[in-house]
Amino acid sequence: MIDAALAEDIGAGDLTSEYFVPADRRIRGFIVAREDGCLSGVEIALEVFRRVDPQIALQSMVSDGSRVGKGAHVISVEGSARGILTAERTALNFLQRLSGVATATRRFVDEVAGTSARILDTRKTTPGWRWLEKQAVVHGGGTNHRMGLYDRVMVKDNHLVAEHDPEELQAAIRRLKTEHPGVEVELEADRLEQVKSFLGFVGVDHILLDNMSLAELREAVEMRGGRTRPRLEASGGVNMETVKGIAKTGVDFVSVGAITHSAVALDLALDFVPPENE
Incomplete structure (x- = not known):
């Protein structure tokens, strides 16, 4: 599923990153919760980044099943800007959708x-x-x-x-x-x-x-x-x-x-x- 999702998004290549992001640029960031909820898909999101660029340094701050509040850091990423930007949307798609299911379930x-x-x-x-x-x-x-x-x-x-x-x-x-x-x-x-x-x-x-x-x-x-x-x-x-x-x-x-x-x-x-x- 991860490979299919990446192929769907990247196709023949991430042209935006290729032409507008320097190859040697490194960045650091965090996936952050914008609202309270319950997480699912953390491990899937981590694997998305690994599939795009194994050299990206990753750390999960919380695990699947955890409740988080607005502003909580979920995953830290550091490495090639091109790799991180290429993986960003697919990783978030998995994480947001699955966390939505977990959050809805938790409310019931x-x-x-x-x-x-x-x-x-x-x-x-x-x-x-x-x-x-x-x-x-x-x-x-x-x-x-x-x-x-x-x-x-x-x-x-x-x-x-x-x-x-x-x-x-x-x-x-x-x-x-x-x-x-x-x-x-x-x-x-x-x-x-x-x-x-x-x-x-x-x-x-x-x-x-x-x-x-x-x-x-x-x-x-x-x-x-x-x-x-x-x-x-x-x-x-x-x-x-x-x-x-x-x-x-x-x-x-x-x-x-x-x-x-x-x-x-x-x-x-x-x-x-x-x-x-x-």
């Missing part, structure tokens, strides 16, 4: 503090960036849901339209568990009648409670009784105003697509130290 995690619910991500990620964005969710204190279609079965409403017979559904779960014993099964329910039915199935690890009211979520938790399985995941209508109320119903997880699909990049910039101030 902080909001549900004191409850037993954990914040989950979804598959609503930037194509090609899923691994990095899910890592950013973890850096923000969240929990990863499935990585893709291959590591957890999730039978949603559209699947149930295709196969809605309970006996056939149970038979399919048994076949899956026999052939893929390590794969967990999650069934989506948008009505309490479905929750009651799914609680009677064998081999169901999670039930997704889709777009249910707070009263319905509490009733679903009560229907499970004292059991710890299947785990209950609330989804739909989740935002900063609603997430705490949802978490207080007793569900195990709250999934939030917005922490990846709508995360705003964290404001970070590379500031250079004037030579007279070194």
Whole structure:
């Protein structure tokens, strides 16, 4: 991904640096946070600079997962001005985007503090960036849901339209568990009648409670009784105003697509130290 991003940006060469920056010019600077946030992508940004010029001296001042305040120094860079300027935008693109995901996640995690619910991500990620964005969710204190279609079965409403017979559904779960014993099964329910039915199935690890009211979520938790399985995941209508109320119903997880699909990049910039101030 780093190589592809650099090739996309540099192409046949950084003409601005080649023609307007002396080859022997050295500079020193810091990547600085312009706002409060939670970091992710520090190691990726460092690797971008290394790929462009291995001679650039680098130091990370904070690590992935750290909270930073406005004005905090994140990374120091020193070396060839051409190399640093060529790498600057790609390094910041990774760092800003991933820190935006981590920061959005941290806000939701902080909001549900004191409850037993954990914040989950979804598959609503930037194509090609899923691994990095899910890592950013973890850096923000969240929990990863499935990585893709291959590591957890999730039978949603559209699947149930295709196969809605309970006996056939149970038979399919048994076949899956026999052939893929390590794969967990999650069934989506948008009505309490479905929750009651799914609680009677064998081999169901999670039930997704889709777009249910707070009263319905509490009733679903009560229907499970004292059991710890299947785990209950609330989804739909989740935002900063609603997430705490949802978490207080007793569900195990709250999934939030917005922490990846709508995360705003964290404001970070590379500031250079004037030579007279070194």
